[in-house]
Amino acid sequence: MMLQLSQVSIVKNQQVLIKDFNLTIPNGEIVTLMGASGSGKSTLLSWILGVLPEAFQAQGHLQLNGQVLDHIPIEKRCIGIIFQEDLLFPHWNVGQNLAFALPKTVQGKTRRERIEQVLEQVGLAGFYERDPATLSGGQRSRVSVLRAILAEPQALLLDEPFAKLDRALRSQVREWVFTQVQALNIPVLLVTHDEDDVPLGGRVVELVAKEE
Amino acid sequence: MSVIFLPVLWALGGVLQPAMNLAVWQALCQEPQVFGALRHTLISALGSTVLALLLAISSVIALYPSRIWQWLTRRLAVLLAFPHAAFAVGLSFLIAPTGFIARLLAPLLEWTNPPLWLTPQDPYALSLMLALALKESWFLLWVLAAALQQQHILRALHVAQSLGYGRLQIWLQVLLPQVLPRLAGALAAVLAYSVSVVDMAVILAPSTPPPLAVLGWQWLHDNDPHYYALGSAVSVLLMLIMVGISLMGWLGYKLLVLLNQTPSGQRWRTFPLPFKATGIVSLVVLSGWLALLLLALWSVAEQWFFPDLLPQRWTLKAWWQFDGSLLGNTLLLGAASSVIAVIVTLIWLEAFPQLSSEWWYGALCLPAVPLVVAQYTVVIRFGLESTYVALVWSHLWWVLPYVLLVLAGAYRSFDTRFEIAARALGYARWQVFWRVKLPMLGRPISAAVAVGFAVSVAQYLPTVMLGAGRITTMTTEAVALSAGGNRRTLAVYALGQALLPWLVFMLMSSLAFWQARNRRGLK
Structure with a gap:
């Protein structure tokens, strides 16, 4: 059970961004992907999600738990994504944002109860009806992570999720996120600039920018 | 700003005043043409606004953010510059019984004579509805493209997809509720235009009875006070229709939001969209290019019998008879009103940087028929009838809001730290504006001049x-010729009317490109 990238090469305008990249992340591991700006970190995440812009040409294979995902649309990949912006949908309250992620197998009143319960678990009890715009940065981050988790992904991508938080909040949210995602026991790929973001004893993969 | 808007608003009261009498409304109800005219207005205005919105939204759902979407949005400016009347003439050449569609079908259906179609002036005003829908869908797509340029919309799409939802469901439940409110002003402008359109209606709508706007327009020209009062009542009715349809639209939006109140978690089965990309785009974009092509063909056709796809004999005769004074008038009015509008807009934005530009849709949301009569009243009072000054002033009512809408976004997203840095170097505010801000905004300013000219x-x-017949332009000539004039001459004026804004677009883009030739940061 793992996320596996094999022989990934990405080219844009005949310029090689990534060449023959391989990576395997077993369940429960958080691998950190680092590299300078322009080294192709975000491009690689877009490729894993299946939303690489058409200007890029990519080769290589992606497997999740033995299933080949190469030609599967993003909504069928079961890969969650958390960006540095929380991207909570502004026309919905906190609870509605979370309900959107919750699978339909949870039905009726149980949906609200389940959301209230997870909100309480992360210290946001009573936040169901709150407008996302009135939340602090840390609270928004937590709701955003909860939303990704509630959809029950089989792998998770974190695209510099702590970059917009101030220093004091950063370490606090970081520890909280790591605890949450480790409990899921799924492969997690974290992209960051900041060495402080690397989980203790975690594996780091460096992506080197290709020369023009 | 006050000189352009306030006198008209004051005079508008005078135009609408005769309608404040119950007897006038009773007389209006007894007019045999009114109910037919109302039906034509409702079909063309409501139908075209809904269809334009559906065309624009379906294109976005199917295409955003693909390469075809980028291709389409880059070509919208050219389509937007296509004047309404010219497009209506081109479309009539497409859908008439001797039009291009019938000629394409003729070999398949073994037609030797034109079919008995009632197009373009069909009895239900459907041709007008289609023309308005296609033309206005370009404008809505342009507004949508600007709203979708923000990176967070693309990311929101990806987040919702990663939660297991397909494109159609995401647009309906997540993105449209966010984007539609930003489209409200543009939609209201589209509706106001469709409700009160006269030039396209003269070309494409039935004449017995014509849509309400044309009827009101004819009555407001009448010297008989009875008919003037009826025209005034029709103007009020146009506004009521506009308010009524807007209210329905608002309720529809609220319903959409209400239906999405509690996400059930149900992921719709993703299926290939029924209206897959190419179909809609070809309908929306090709209609513009086809209309242009047909205008070009007719302008050089000497003999073109049905059902041949191309003319048998070609001639430039219609072009030699082209009246240069019409070109001169069109150029003069366009150049003067667009340049004045840009200057006024820049002063306005500099003076009131925080004021929302959405309000300017207000000017575009009033039906044109009573407004123009109000403008006429003001011009008579100042003894300026049939002067260039009066015409430029009257055009500014419509040119100014569009220029403002084009410039406001670029102006507000200008990084103010550039100004602070320049001021800190010891320059006065006006010097910074002239030497730093204006050159940096060269590209949007050129675009605004081109849009103003096209409007x-x-x-x-x-x-x-x-x-009043003493100053005429290619537009007034094309509409006049559409009522039974020579097709070749009509095509020449309609094509000229379409090409002129396009040439100005090219000129302004070249200027912006030239200014940025050695400056990558300005591109």
């Missing part, structure tokens, strides 16, 4: 009323 060229009602 001015398209003006029919104010030109025909305030010019």
